[in-house]
Structures are given as C-alpha cells and as structure tokens.
Amino acid sequence: MSDATLNTLPEGPNIKGKLSRDDIIMRAGMGVIALYLVVTMVFPLYAMLSKSFSTYQFDLATYELQVSDEEGNFSGEILNPLNLNATLGIYGDDDMITGSDGRLPLTKLFPDFSFRSTVKYKIRNKVEGGRFLVGSTLHTELDWLELDSNTFRRAQIRPVKATGFGNFINYFSTPALFNSIKNSLFIAVISTIVTVSLAFWFAYALNRSCMRFKGFFRLVAMAPILVPSLLPGIALVYLFGNQGMIKELLFGASIYGPIGIVIGSVFFTFPHAFLIISTALAISDARLYEAAVSLRASPWRTFWTVTIPGARYGLISAAFVVFNLVITDFGLPKVIGGQFNVLAVDIYKQVIGQQNFEMGAVVSVVLVIPAILAFGIDRMVQSKQVALLSARSVPYQPTPSAKMDGIFLAYCTGVALFVLGMLAVCQFAALIKFWPYDLNLSLNNYQFDKMDGGGWASYFNSIKLGLITAVVGTSIVFFGAYLVEKSNGFRIGRALFQMFAMLPMAIPGMVLGLAYIFFFNNPANPLNAVYGTMAILVICTVTHFYTVSHLTAVTALKQMDREFESVSASLKQPTLKLFGRVTVPVCLPSILDISIYLFVNAMTTVSAVVFLYSPKTTLASIAVLNMDDAGDVAPAAAMGMMIFYTNAAARIIHLIASRGILKRTQAWRTQ
Amino acid sequence: MKLKAPIFATLAAGAILATSAVAETELTVYTAVEAEDLARYAETFNASHPDIKINWVRDSTGIVTAKLLAERDNPQADVVWGLAATSLLLLKSEGMLEGYAPVGVEKLDAKFVDGDNPPAWVGMDAWVASVCYNTVEAEKAGLKPPTSWKDLTDPMYAGHLIMPNPNSSGTGFLDVSSWLQMFGEEGGWAYMDALHENIARYTHSGSKPCKLAAAGEIPIGISFAFRGAKSKAAGAPLEIIVPSEGVGWDMEATAIVAGTANLEAAKTLVDFTVTLEANEMYNTGYAVVAMPGVAKPVEHFPEGLLDAMIDNDFEFAANNRAAILSEWQSRYDGKSDPK
Amino acid sequence: MNEVTAAANKYLSIDNLWKAFGDFLALKDISLDINEGEFVCFLGPSGCGKTTLLRAIAGLDLQTKGSVMQGGADVSNLPPSERDFGIVFQSYALFPNLTIEKNIAFGLENTGRGKSEIVVRVAELLDLVGLPDQGSKYPAQLSGGQQQRIALARAIATNPGLLLLDEPLSALDAKVRVHLRHEIKELQRKLGVTTVMVTHDQEEALSMADRIVVMNHGVIEQVGSPTDIYREPATLFVADFIGEMNQIPAQAGGSGKVKIGDAEMKSKPHEFAPGAPIVAAIRPEDVIPHGDGARSPGAPDVITTAENAFEVTVEEMEFLGSFWRCRLKSDRFGDAALIADFSINAVRRLELGEGKQMTIELPDERLMAFPRAEG
Known part of the structure; x- marks a missing residue:
C-alpha cells in the first residue's frame, strides 16, 4: 500500500453510530432544556428587538x-x-x-x-x-x-x-435620552475604578498578610451580596440626605446624583470584585516570590513585576464584572440618582412613565451593547485565567510583619466599617419612629400591610420565589450542565447549548423583564397563561441567573472522571442511574452552592421582575423599591433589612445543612 | 418534545394558581388608590357582596396605566376602580373600556360621569394638587410660606422644592396640565422654565414630595392635599398650602374593562362604587366626592380647596398628554446636574 | 488444519478501519484479527492511534470507516452499552462515593441477579483479585494498585467476552507495576477472556502479551509474538522502538551482504539491489567480543579470521548493573559509534577499559538491513 492512499480517507459513507437508549434520553433532555432556554430567552429577546423596530x-x-x-x-x-x-x-x-x-x-x-x-x-x-x-x-x-x-x-x-429605524432616530435626536449613555458609562467607569482598587487591597490584605480576623473580614466583605442593590441608596439618604446624619462630609454637594450612585455601586459590587481578585491572588505562584527575593528585588518592584501581572486576569475580569453590574443596575440610580439619568432607569421611565414600550425596547437594545461587550471581554480573560490555574504552582505563604499587618488591619477595618455602617444605618432607620422629628424606637415601620408594595405577603412571596427558584433552577441547571458535559457526539447541539447557557449573563435584568412582557403577554402565545403568575417570576429569575449557576455546575462536573460514563455504559447500566448514584452525590457541594446562589439572588433581584410581578406575586425587593418610591423610606429600609436577615439565615442554614449532608454522603472524602 | 415546555409551564402556573382557588367569583381590580385604603374599600364592599372577592393590583397611576395599556390585547383586569380619569380616557381612546351605566349613576354630579351613553367611566372623588410646606425646615432655611404658584419661582426657594416627574406620576401630570390650562400654553411653559430653576429634583411618585417634606428631607413638596393631610395627621410639621391661582385636580374613576369574563360581577362592583355608602367611604380621605351633598370636611384638609379647583378639561389633558410629556422631557429631563 | 482452527477461534475482527479527527487521520486502514482467549497488546508511542483503536473497539469513539466484528456479530455502529466488553482505565474510574463492594456490584444490578447472588459474586471477585477484606472501604482508602485491582474486578464482574485495558498500569509506581503485570496476566489466563491492552511500555507488552501489535502514525507496523517482534522486527521503527538497536548507514552489497564503509560484511539475507542505501542494524547485546583480550593502543593488530570481525576502540563504558554498555569507535563507521552490551564476565575476562582496543564480531544472522531514506 502506498503512502498516498494512506493519506486520504477512502470513498463511501462514514459509519453512523446507532444511538443507545441513553443517547436518545440525553439528547432529548438536552433538547428540552435548550428549548427552555430558547423559549425563555431567545424568543423574548427577539420579541423585544422587533418591538424596537416597531414604530407608530x-x-x-x-x-x-x-x-x-x-x-x-x-x-x-x-x-x-x-x-x-x-x-x-x-x-x-x-x-x-x-x-x-x-x-x-x-x-x-x-x-x-x-x-x-x-x-x-x-x-x-x-x-x-x-x-x-x-x-x-x-x-x-x-x-x-x-x-x-x-x-x-x-x-x-x-x-x-410600521417597521423601521424611526425609534432609534428619535432616540438619538433626543438629548434627554441620549445623555444617559454618557452618564451610564461615566458612573460605570468611576465605580469600576474605585471598587476594583478597594477590593484589590482588601483581597491583598486577606491573601498576602498575616493580619488577624481574616475570617471576619471575609464574611463582612460578602455581606452586600445579601441585600438588594437599592438598599445602600436608602442608607445614603439617611447618611448624606438633607436630613442626613453626616451630610456635612459632602460639603454641600448633593448625594442625589452621581456621587450617591457611585458610593452605592461600590457597596453592592464590592463582594463580586473581592471574590474574583481574591481567587486570582490565591493562585499566584510562591516560587516567583522566592525568585524575586533571591534577586534582591525591592518589595515595591516585586509588587509590580510579580503580584500585579499574576493577578492581572483577575483584575481585568473583576473590572468588567463590576462595570457590567453597575451599568445594568436599576434599583440604585432609581433611589439615589436624582436627576442624573442612566440607561436602566430610562427603560423604566419610558415603559412605566410614558407607556412608550417601543422606546423602552430601544433603550434596552442600547443598554445591551456595552453589557455584551463587557461580558465578551470578561469571558476571553476568564478562559486565560483557567489556563493559569491548571499550571502547577506552589501556594504563597505570607510572612508576618508588624507594620504591614497593622496597616492592612486598619485598612480592612475601614472597609468593614463602611459595609457594616451602611447596613447598620438601614436597621437604625427602620426602627426610628419618624426621622428626624421623633427619634423614639418603634416597630411602626414594619407594618408593611399599611404601605405600598404588597405588605408582608410580598415578603413571603419572595421566600416562596427563592425556594422554588432554588429547587427548580438547580435541577434544570445542573441536569442541563450534566447533559452538555457528558453526552457523546452531537457537537453542534452541545456548542449551541453552551452558547445559550452563557447568554443570560450578558442580558441586563431590565431588558430580560421587558422582553418577557413583549413575549409572554401576547395572547397569541400559548405560554401566555404564565403571565402574571409566580411561574413567570421563577422562569425569569432562573434564566437571569442561569450562567453563573451553569458555570459552577460545569466546573464541578469537569472534575469528575471523564470515564465514569464509559464504565457505566460498558456495564450496561443506564446513564441516569450513574447520574443519580454517583454524579449528584459527588457534586452535592456544588449543587448546594448553586441553590443558595439562586435563592439569595431571587430574594434581592429587582430589575428583572419589576415589570412582571402581579398582585398575588408582589415581592419584598420590589416592595423596597415601591415603598421608597412612595416616600416610605424607613419601611423600605426595614423591608430591605428583612431581606438581609433572611438571606443571612438562609446562608447559615445552607452551611449547617451542607455540613450535615456532606458528613453523611461524603464520608469517602474525609477518610 | 415541543409539547413538553408548554405543559410544564401550564402545570407550574396551575399549581401556583390553585392555592388560591375558591368557590366565589374573583375580580381582578386594578387601582392606584393608596394602599392603606384598599383593605377598607374591599371590606365595605364585601359586607354587602360576600360572594365577590377582589384581587387588588395596586400601583402608582403611571404603572397601572402602563400595565393596562401593555395588556391591551390580553386584558388581565376585570375592573379599574380608582384610577385617574386622564388615564381612563387613554384606555377609552384605545377602545378598552366597556360602556355601562351603573344603577343610580344619575345621582352623581354630571362632571363626574363620562359624557358617552352608556358612560365609559364614572368618577369617585377628586384628588387635588397642593403644596406641602414643612414649617420647621422652612424656618431653618429662612423661607417664607408661598401663597401662589408664581411665588414658587422666587429665587429664595432655589433647591428647596421637589415635585413629581409628570412622566411617571399622575400627580405630576395634573400639575403640569393645570398650569398649561391656567397660564395658557406659552405662559405655562414659561412658568415651568422658571420653576425648574428652583426644583431640587423630580421624584417618580406623586406622594413622595409630600412625604419628603414631612420627613424634612426638603422644605417644600408639590404633591396633593390628601397626602399632606395624612402626613400632618401622623405628626409631621406640615402646612398644606393651596396656591391662589387655583389648583389642578384629577378624579379617581371606575370602569369595566372590555372583554372581562366576569361581566356580571364587574357590573355589581361598579354599581356599588356609585352608592351613597361608597361615596361616604371615599370621603374618609377625599374632601370632594362624586355624589353631591355627601362630603363632610376632612381633618387637616386646607380650607377653600373646593373653590380653588380649576375647571379641568380632561379631554385636553388626555389628548395632549403625549405631546406635553415629550415637550416636558426635552425641556427638563436632560438636566443631569441637580441644584 | 491449522488455518481452520484459527478461523474458528477468531473472536474479534477489525477490517479496513479509519478514524479521522477533522483533517487528521488517527487510524489508517487498520485490519486485525484477534483470537479467542488471546492477550493482545497495542504498543506504540503516544499519538500512534492505539487508544483510538481501543475506543473504536469499545464503541466509545466510533471509527469513521471500516467494520468491527465481535464474536461473529457486526458491532461496527453499536453504542458501548450494546457491546460485550469490560474496561479498565488508567485513572481506575472507580466511583468515589461508593464502597468497593458497591463499585463491583454496580454492573451486576438490573441484570436479573438476586441480591444474595450479587453478594456472593462480589465476594468471589474480591477473592479473585486478592482483596477479600476490603469490600466496605471507599476507593480513596486503597492504594493505587489495590484500586486498579478493584477496577479489574468490576470490569470482569459480568463475565464479558472481551476485556479492554487502557494503560492500566501507567499511573502506578515501578514495583507495583511489575507485580500487577503478573497478576493480570495470570487472571487473564485463568478466566480465558480475550484481552486487549493498550500500553506505551515495551517491557509491559513483551512480558504480558501473547501477541503484540506495534503501531505508529495510525498504521500497524508489525503484528507478532513478543519474540518475533524483538528478534525479527519488520521495520526500522519497530526495531528502534522495542529494545536498543544500532543503526549504521550502509549500502547493500551482494545477496546476503552489506557494505559498511568500504568493508563488506555478511548479513541476514535481504532483497536490496547492490549499492542501495540501507541502514545496517544490530542489537547491542548481539555484538560478540572476541576472546583475545584487549590491547593497549599502538600494539600490532591481531589478524582475525572471522569474516564479520574487526578492530574497534572502546571509547566509553557505562556500568548498568547486570552488564556494561560500551561505546565502540571504528574507522569504518566514521563519526558514528557502535553500542555494545558486554556481560560483566566478558569485561572482566577481556580486561576491557576505556581507550583499549579490541576485536568484535557482528554475527551475520543478527545483522539486519533496512531501507534508508536518501539524504
């Protein structure tokens, strides 16, 4: 046989594999979940896009x-x-x-x-x-x-x-609307710089110093994740408003506007930036530091030549995540933005204030662009970070230094005071009878039933939403991730599925919520029945937070031996048995993480559901918004703190429960 | 496979709905009435009609209007009870309202009933603009109480004034439309140009300016009388000022949504909304109600409010709403630098 | 007679198999028969396609073209779950959250066996792999070698017709590896199960396999018994990959002759035309030291009588425990050196040392000729 014939495949059809029962089940499952994502995301976004081109x-x-x-x-x-x-x-x-x-x-x-x-x-x-x-x-x-x-x-x-670009022309020729792009970019950039700088030194202190109380600081840094993004806005009103406790610190500047938005944004994005940068610092290679020491590099030089390059992907990634969170956030600028218009609030004003859905859709399209750009760059950077992680490196062990540890302790205490202070102010405001005229303590502000926003029922609705979202969402996400990670062949389908799973992160909540109105509130849509129910809130929340959950699940699944499925197939056992007996128990810690993530976010989300709630499904986070809107700021703070305590309790329960479950189901790990 | 998703969704929706299933008729009622009054309204109605259960959808005027318009092709509401007449006129011009003359409608002031026969909507009570003035904070800032709208353009009030954004608040819109009616189109805009110089910021809701004034966050809030009276009753150092030129007002009104599946129950409810009992009920918070001779003075309400109400042209307000709002937005909403 | 038996015993038959990953051809026209009860090793460097071939046999990664027959049935396009095999991976792939017993029992469930039957079978398998008391432990509590034995027990639990081993010993340390080689071989012999093992370790292949399939760049270079492969490599690649081999650029001489430098020597019969460029190859252990002892440089040549004998200088000696490896220089090879392995006895007897001269012989029946690429 000559070499030439060996270099080309012979003619004739390729072998087509016969699908096993498992293959069919898994592909069908993947199809169902992909269909879920298409119906709950692609179709609504398409409906929104076409709405933006629908002119009158x-x-x-x-x-x-x-x-x-x-x-x-x-x-x-x-x-x-x-x-x-x-x-x-x-x-x-x-x-x-x-x-x-x-x-x-x-x-x-x-x-x-x-x-x-x-x-x-x-x-x-x-x-x-x-x-x-x-x-x-x-x-x-x-x-x-x-x-x-x-x-x-x-x-x-x-x-x-009619159909056409009329709305876009209209939008870009209205300075009031067009200005918001500039405003949004401005506050997003400033907040990003401030947050990333603060979070970097905080993470640095926790990873690279020997200061005390690290566990406490870590806990405090994560606290803002447990409250709706608009809560810091309320705290700022009490601190720096015209009747603010320490308004003198602003030297006459108004908190209502960019200053307020930036401070509040720093508060609510801090944990996200901290987590990412902390991870990046934790994986830096100690050997590089040893090399720097042996080369007698000054600490300053070491910092710039070793520390910063080592953490650069983390820093870039954190910057884009923060940028995205700020530019798409709606609650905070709504509460504290004053006359400073930003894109997300414009959507709300167009839709709610002027019933101009078409213009709302146009602003949504405009808002999606920077969000998708930021998301795209972040994904690119993250894929490089993974490559860094897999390299073998030696963890860095900090050495004590009384001076540096002292400075870091003071710094972290400052940041912790900022975080805890904001929460404490809200709690304090909630308990005061009538700020600033009657400073007696009272529980009046907890009589939510007398206020806008749905009363205590909205609080329990939120818990219900959180629980259903956690259970339903975790099941869909984890099963979907399993199917896409572990099924055979079907490359195009899997790639498509991955793309669908990544998309929600780039879609701002406001945009998703508005898209849902266009898609689901259409009598021609057979899914119309879910409109106005708890189901649509669950669907919207699961979809909105799909990506991070999906990535958590995929990371866990990637750590599983690739050959489990092969072994199971060779033993002629159904893949679903393997899934139930092995995959789920082994991945249980990640599954619990996904569910608490979904729960906490369902409790705090505002933007995605603000267009979708109904009288029977008012939510606590929306109640905070509405009570603040109606001028009941203290009850809004009270409800915001209820969300905080609930989420904190949920986290504690999650911790205890997962310890308990892990002990029983993960005996193999400890031994 | 194609079937699976809808079935799942329907099941999920069904499961969630099922928890509240009862034997009685349920009416979904959209409203912008203050939250604290809703329970009382429902109780009073249920005292005579225990077989009809009201599910409130309560939000600010703008949001409820937006919801209703958004749901134009698929209405979720059976009845609108307590929404600004201006908003109901919008719905009417979309053909969304079912004309119905409730039993006893002839006893109402004609001003409070839609001109069509059968009327598309019937009024309940009037809701009147006023200025909430925090005496404590004003004194601190060295302000003198204003007596007229024109007074508010005095540079002395610069930065001490808050009003609702007409783009998201019905109260804000009634202020703007009343100024345009009182001062004429040109005069109205000129007035607002001057006023804008004094405004600290525009709020999204109509009650917030008064609540902010009550909380001392701002000395003067342009809001409505009812809200001011409530805050005053709650102990806030408020003065409710009725500007001498006259005040804008809107009425809260009731209508049946065309295409409701519960038409009989909806008619029963609308019949109730025009009864003496209902009008007395509205009077708890509103000094002006649809049935003549019913209204008793409301505590803390400013005197002379009734006489100050302008001759409001609702049709003008409704039909020029879009144009007014877009003009307002281009003049004032671009302001990014709060004073 | 022999032919008939072979045909009757043929268990696995691979025919004109191709596998493409995009443009890259991982397997090119592979055809191979494996007999019932046979232990076959796929041997080759990484990337040669051996694992791809194993996975195609298992149905885990379907071939692009060609057929696989197992036990007389065409399984070419069947999914793994419809084929009949047990498999053991380098990573063991034991389910970490299940006990050893449950791992082994995993494949016995849902097969119509009763609970007690499964318990008996698991105990039997644990005995078979020599770990009778470890059933209630978790995989992480066992050593690597023990885990691999459990993986083996799990793979054979259902008595599959074919046992596939994918680099089963690579993750283990050297001593355990050698020990397990024997155990696996013995177990295979006892069970008589047809076995295919993939390895890149020639020692492993030589010591375990009944037949070795040497692969390179997606093609089979040679199939044969370990001794055949070692003694009679079909290609230079095989010769080089398995064991050590001296490769001396040379020309073909007359029939049964090769020309190294200007000296012609006798070699194994070959079919090259005289003057064709070839590589003359001989294994280091096949170089024969002549018995006249080493001499100091400058001493007169000893006339050798043997045809393939000539003078060399010992340039370097390396002690490798059971023998000495010597680098030998000769004018005949130019710059190239000849590697020869001499027994400790021979070195002592001949008083060999670096710099000494000696006579060696390249026995003609061990001197092979392979084609040489020009240039």
Whole structure:
C-alpha cells in the first residue's frame, strides 16, 4: 500500500453510530432544556428587538374627509388628508413618526377652520384598521361620520404600526435620552475604578498578610451580596440626605446624583470584585516570590513585576464584572440618582412613565451593547485565567510583619466599617419612629400591610420565589450542565447549548423583564397563561441567573472522571442511574452552592421582575423599591433589612445543612 | 418534545394558581388608590357582596396605566376602580373600556360621569394638587410660606422644592396640565422654565414630595392635599398650602374593562362604587366626592380647596398628554446636574 | 488444519478501519484479527492511534470507516452499552462515593441477579483479585494498585467476552507495576477472556502479551509474538522502538551482504539491489567480543579470521548493573559509534577499559538491513 492512499480517507459513507437508549434520553433532555432556554430567552429577546423596530406613524392616506358650505350642505367632493397636507405643507415627515400614544389633530389642514363656524365636516376611515378619535371615543368603522365644527376640533387621527429605524432616530435626536449613555458609562467607569482598587487591597490584605480576623473580614466583605442593590441608596439618604446624619462630609454637594450612585455601586459590587481578585491572588505562584527575593528585588518592584501581572486576569475580569453590574443596575440610580439619568432607569421611565414600550425596547437594545461587550471581554480573560490555574504552582505563604499587618488591619477595618455602617444605618432607620422629628424606637415601620408594595405577603412571596427558584433552577441547571458535559457526539447541539447557557449573563435584568412582557403577554402565545403568575417570576429569575449557576455546575462536573460514563455504559447500566448514584452525590457541594446562589439572588433581584410581578406575586425587593418610591423610606429600609436577615439565615442554614449532608454522603472524602 | 415546555409551564402556573382557588367569583381590580385604603374599600364592599372577592393590583397611576395599556390585547383586569380619569380616557381612546351605566349613576354630579351613553367611566372623588410646606425646615432655611404658584419661582426657594416627574406620576401630570390650562400654553411653559430653576429634583411618585417634606428631607413638596393631610395627621410639621391661582385636580374613576369574563360581577362592583355608602367611604380621605351633598370636611384638609379647583378639561389633558410629556422631557429631563 | 482452527477461534475482527479527527487521520486502514482467549497488546508511542483503536473497539469513539466484528456479530455502529466488553482505565474510574463492594456490584444490578447472588459474586471477585477484606472501604482508602485491582474486578464482574485495558498500569509506581503485570496476566489466563491492552511500555507488552501489535502514525507496523517482534522486527521503527538497536548507514552489497564503509560484511539475507542505501542494524547485546583480550593502543593488530570481525576502540563504558554498555569507535563507521552490551564476565575476562582496543564480531544472522531514506 502506498503512502498516498494512506493519506486520504477512502470513498463511501462514514459509519453512523446507532444511538443507545441513553443517547436518545440525553439528547432529548438536552433538547428540552435548550428549548427552555430558547423559549425563555431567545424568543423574548427577539420579541423585544422587533418591538424596537416597531414604530407608530400617522398614515394620512387612510382617511377621507368632506367639507360642507356655510349652510351645512356637502358637495360630495372627497378630500384626502395626504393631498391636503402636501398642498399646505403643515406636517413634515418627522411629524408623522410618533409613539403608540400619538394623536394628530385634523383642523390644521383647514387654514380657515373656526370652531364657531357653521361648516360641517365628514370623516371616515378609508381602510380596515384605520383609527381616529372624536374626543376620547375611538372610531374604527368605515362609515362616514358627520361632525359640526366644534366637534371636528376634537377629531384626531391615531397612528398605525410600521417597521423601521424611526425609534432609534428619535432616540438619538433626543438629548434627554441620549445623555444617559454618557452618564451610564461615566458612573460605570468611576465605580469600576474605585471598587476594583478597594477590593484589590482588601483581597491583598486577606491573601498576602498575616493580619488577624481574616475570617471576619471575609464574611463582612460578602455581606452586600445579601441585600438588594437599592438598599445602600436608602442608607445614603439617611447618611448624606438633607436630613442626613453626616451630610456635612459632602460639603454641600448633593448625594442625589452621581456621587450617591457611585458610593452605592461600590457597596453592592464590592463582594463580586473581592471574590474574583481574591481567587486570582490565591493562585499566584510562591516560587516567583522566592525568585524575586533571591534577586534582591525591592518589595515595591516585586509588587509590580510579580503580584500585579499574576493577578492581572483577575483584575481585568473583576473590572468588567463590576462595570457590567453597575451599568445594568436599576434599583440604585432609581433611589439615589436624582436627576442624573442612566440607561436602566430610562427603560423604566419610558415603559412605566410614558407607556412608550417601543422606546423602552430601544433603550434596552442600547443598554445591551456595552453589557455584551463587557461580558465578551470578561469571558476571553476568564478562559486565560483557567489556563493559569491548571499550571502547577506552589501556594504563597505570607510572612508576618508588624507594620504591614497593622496597616492592612486598619485598612480592612475601614472597609468593614463602611459595609457594616451602611447596613447598620438601614436597621437604625427602620426602627426610628419618624426621622428626624421623633427619634423614639418603634416597630411602626414594619407594618408593611399599611404601605405600598404588597405588605408582608410580598415578603413571603419572595421566600416562596427563592425556594422554588432554588429547587427548580438547580435541577434544570445542573441536569442541563450534566447533559452538555457528558453526552457523546452531537457537537453542534452541545456548542449551541453552551452558547445559550452563557447568554443570560450578558442580558441586563431590565431588558430580560421587558422582553418577557413583549413575549409572554401576547395572547397569541400559548405560554401566555404564565403571565402574571409566580411561574413567570421563577422562569425569569432562573434564566437571569442561569450562567453563573451553569458555570459552577460545569466546573464541578469537569472534575469528575471523564470515564465514569464509559464504565457505566460498558456495564450496561443506564446513564441516569450513574447520574443519580454517583454524579449528584459527588457534586452535592456544588449543587448546594448553586441553590443558595439562586435563592439569595431571587430574594434581592429587582430589575428583572419589576415589570412582571402581579398582585398575588408582589415581592419584598420590589416592595423596597415601591415603598421608597412612595416616600416610605424607613419601611423600605426595614423591608430591605428583612431581606438581609433572611438571606443571612438562609446562608447559615445552607452551611449547617451542607455540613450535615456532606458528613453523611461524603464520608469517602474525609477518610 | 415541543409539547413538553408548554405543559410544564401550564402545570407550574396551575399549581401556583390553585392555592388560591375558591368557590366565589374573583375580580381582578386594578387601582392606584393608596394602599392603606384598599383593605377598607374591599371590606365595605364585601359586607354587602360576600360572594365577590377582589384581587387588588395596586400601583402608582403611571404603572397601572402602563400595565393596562401593555395588556391591551390580553386584558388581565376585570375592573379599574380608582384610577385617574386622564388615564381612563387613554384606555377609552384605545377602545378598552366597556360602556355601562351603573344603577343610580344619575345621582352623581354630571362632571363626574363620562359624557358617552352608556358612560365609559364614572368618577369617585377628586384628588387635588397642593403644596406641602414643612414649617420647621422652612424656618431653618429662612423661607417664607408661598401663597401662589408664581411665588414658587422666587429665587429664595432655589433647591428647596421637589415635585413629581409628570412622566411617571399622575400627580405630576395634573400639575403640569393645570398650569398649561391656567397660564395658557406659552405662559405655562414659561412658568415651568422658571420653576425648574428652583426644583431640587423630580421624584417618580406623586406622594413622595409630600412625604419628603414631612420627613424634612426638603422644605417644600408639590404633591396633593390628601397626602399632606395624612402626613400632618401622623405628626409631621406640615402646612398644606393651596396656591391662589387655583389648583389642578384629577378624579379617581371606575370602569369595566372590555372583554372581562366576569361581566356580571364587574357590573355589581361598579354599581356599588356609585352608592351613597361608597361615596361616604371615599370621603374618609377625599374632601370632594362624586355624589353631591355627601362630603363632610376632612381633618387637616386646607380650607377653600373646593373653590380653588380649576375647571379641568380632561379631554385636553388626555389628548395632549403625549405631546406635553415629550415637550416636558426635552425641556427638563436632560438636566443631569441637580441644584 | 491449522488455518481452520484459527478461523474458528477468531473472536474479534477489525477490517479496513479509519478514524479521522477533522483533517487528521488517527487510524489508517487498520485490519486485525484477534483470537479467542488471546492477550493482545497495542504498543506504540503516544499519538500512534492505539487508544483510538481501543475506543473504536469499545464503541466509545466510533471509527469513521471500516467494520468491527465481535464474536461473529457486526458491532461496527453499536453504542458501548450494546457491546460485550469490560474496561479498565488508567485513572481506575472507580466511583468515589461508593464502597468497593458497591463499585463491583454496580454492573451486576438490573441484570436479573438476586441480591444474595450479587453478594456472593462480589465476594468471589474480591477473592479473585486478592482483596477479600476490603469490600466496605471507599476507593480513596486503597492504594493505587489495590484500586486498579478493584477496577479489574468490576470490569470482569459480568463475565464479558472481551476485556479492554487502557494503560492500566501507567499511573502506578515501578514495583507495583511489575507485580500487577503478573497478576493480570495470570487472571487473564485463568478466566480465558480475550484481552486487549493498550500500553506505551515495551517491557509491559513483551512480558504480558501473547501477541503484540506495534503501531505508529495510525498504521500497524508489525503484528507478532513478543519474540518475533524483538528478534525479527519488520521495520526500522519497530526495531528502534522495542529494545536498543544500532543503526549504521550502509549500502547493500551482494545477496546476503552489506557494505559498511568500504568493508563488506555478511548479513541476514535481504532483497536490496547492490549499492542501495540501507541502514545496517544490530542489537547491542548481539555484538560478540572476541576472546583475545584487549590491547593497549599502538600494539600490532591481531589478524582475525572471522569474516564479520574487526578492530574497534572502546571509547566509553557505562556500568548498568547486570552488564556494561560500551561505546565502540571504528574507522569504518566514521563519526558514528557502535553500542555494545558486554556481560560483566566478558569485561572482566577481556580486561576491557576505556581507550583499549579490541576485536568484535557482528554475527551475520543478527545483522539486519533496512531501507534508508536518501539524504
């Protein structure tokens, strides 16, 4: 046989493997979960995108008019408003573009119109689907309608739906809206710089010094994750508002605006940045430091040549995560932003304030762009971080130094005071009867049933949402991750699934929530029944937090021996038996982590569900927003702290439960 | 496989809904009435109609309106009870309201009933703009109490004034529309240009300015009388000022949503909303109600409020709403630097 | 007669098998028959395709083209769960959260066996692999060698017709490895199960296999018994990969002759045309030291009578425990050195030392000729 023939595959069909029962089950399972992601994310986003291109415009050609003489006699001549306008040039093309709520009076097309005149008018829709108003009464019929002058004054035509870039043109030509892009980027960049710097030194102190109370500081650093992002806003009002306890520190500047947003953002993004940077510092290689010492490099030089490069991926990743969190956050700027408009709040104002869903969709599209960019760069960086992790390195052991440890202790105490101070202020505000006039303690602010936001029921709804999300979400996410990690072949399907699983992280909550309205609140959609139920909140929350859960599950599954499935197949045992008997028990710690992550986030999320809750499903986090909105700031703080305590309790229970479960099911680990 | 997801979703939805299933008729009622009044309204209604259960969907005027409009093609509400007439006019112009003349509607002040026959909506009570003035904080800042809207443009009040954003608050919109009606279109905008110089910031909700004034966060909040009276009753050092030019107002009104599956129960509820009993119930918080001769003075309400109410043109407000709001937004909402 | 038996005993038959990963061809036209009860090793450097071939036999990674017949049935496109084999991996792949007993019993469940039957079978298997008392422990409590025995017990629990071993000993330390080699071989003989083992360790292959399949770059270089493979390598690659081999650039001489430098020597018969470039190859242990003893440089040559004998200088000697490895220089090889392994006895008797001269002989029946690439 010659070499040439050995270098090409022979002709003929390739072997097509017969699928085993397990293969079919696993592919079907993957299909179901992929379908879930498509239905709960891709379709709604598509609905939103098409909504942003759906414009409203006046179509003058679809109406017909007649005008009588002074005596009220009609000549029978039919006038077309389009021709009238063309002759008179009253309305330009720009005037024809409008929102769903637009109205265009017809009297301007008659220059000698007077509402006192005896002239009469007739109007009709020329085609089906045409709409005009007389006063507030909608007319869709094709019959002629005769109106006297005084009534014709009240006749206005309504826009029809069209498709095009009109909304985007409108958006970019409205400075009030357009400015928000600049504002959003501004606060996101500033918050990112501040948070990453603070978190870096905090993480550095915890990883590279021998100071005391490290466990305590670690705990404190993670506390902000347990509260809704708008809670620091409330604390800032009490601290720096016009009646603030220490407002003098701002030297007359107002907390309502960028200052407030940045301080609050630093608070709620701190744990995220800290976790990422801490991980990056923990994996740095001690051998490099030994080398630096042996080369007699100064500590400063070592810091810049060893520490920073070693942690650079962590720093970049943390920066993008913080940037993304800040630019997509809605609760905090809503509470403390004052007149400083940002994109996420614009969506809310467009939708809730002006019922301009199309413009809301446009702002959403604009908001998605920086979010997706930040997300993309973060993913690229993270994949490099993994490569670093797998390299063999020796963990760094810090050496005590009284001076440095003292400085770090002071620094960490400062940061801890900031975090705990914000929480303490909220708790204090919640217990004061009527700040600042009646400083007696009282539980009045806990009478949520007398306030907006759904009362105590919303608190219990939140717990219900948290529990269902934790159970349902963990099952879907972990099973999905298992299928995609461990099934055979089906490469394209698996790659597609991975992409779907990564997408939610790039989609801001506001955008997802709005997309859900467009998709689910559509009578033509068979899934319409879930609209307004707890189910849609669960679905939305699971989808919103899918990515991190998925990555946690995948990381755990990757640590499992690749050959378990092969062994199981060779032993002719169903893969699902292996999944139940081995995979789930071994991955239990990660599964519990995913469930607490989902629970805590379901308790604190605002942005995704603010468009979706219903009277039966009001939520605690939304109640905080609504009570603050109505001016009941102290009860809002009280509810916010209820969320904090609940999440803290959930974490403790999670800790105890997982210890207990681990002891029983993971005996093999300890021995 | 295609079937699985819907079935799952429906089951999940069903399971969640099932927990509240009862034998009686349930009405989903959208409202912007203050949360603390809702339970009382439902109780009073259920005293005579125990077979109809009300599920409230309560939110601020803007949000409820947005929800209703969003659900245009798939209405979730059976009845709207207690939403600004301006908003109901919007719904009416979308053809979303079911015309119905409730039993006893003729006893109401004609001003409070939609002109169509049958009327698309009936009014309940009026809701009147006022200025909440914190005497303690104003004194600290050395302010004199204003007596008119024009007074508020005095540079003395710069940064001491908060009003609701008309883009998200019904109260804010009624202020703006009343100024445009009182001062004329040009005069109205000129007035707002001047006022804007004094505004510290615009809030999203209409009651917040008064609550902020009550809490001393700001000395003066442009809000509505009812909210001010409540905060005053709660012990806040508030003065409720009725500007001399007159005050804007809106009414809370009731309507049946077209296409409701529970039309009979909805009619029963709307019948109740025009009864004497209901009007007395509204009077607890509102000094002006739809049935003439019912209203008794409300504690802490400013005097002369009734006379100060302008002759409000709701149709003007509703039909020019979009244009007014977009004009307002381009003039004031771009302001990124709070004073 | 012999042919008929072989055909009847044929258990696994691989026919024109190809495997492509994108553009890369991992297996090229592999055909191979394995007899019932036979122990076959796939041997080759990493990346040669041996594991790919094993996984194709198991159905874990399906081949692109070609067929696999097992026990007379075509299993070419069947998923692993519908084939008949047990498998042991380098990583053992024991389920960490299940006890040893439960690991072994895993494949016995859902097979119609009763609970007590399973318990008996597990005990029997634990006995078989020599770990009768370890059943209630977890895998992490056992040593690597013990874990591999458990993996073996699990793989044979259901009496599969074919046992596949994927580098089963690579993760173990040298002593345990040697010990387990014998145990596995013995167990295989006792059970009579057809076994395919993948390894990159030639010693392992030589000591365990009935037949070795040497692979390189996705093709089979040679199939044969360990002694065949060692004594009669079919290609230079095999010769080089298994054991040590001197490779001397040379030309073909007349029939049964090779020309190294300008000296012609007798060699194993070959089919090269005279003058063709070849590599003359001989294993170091096949170099024969002649008995006249070593001499100091400058001493007159000793006339040798044997045809393939000639003078060399001992350039370097390395003591390797049971023998000496010597680098020998000769004008005939130019710069290249000849490696020869001499017994300790021979070195002592001949008083060999670095710098000494001696006579060696390259026995013609051990001097092989392989084709040499030009240039």
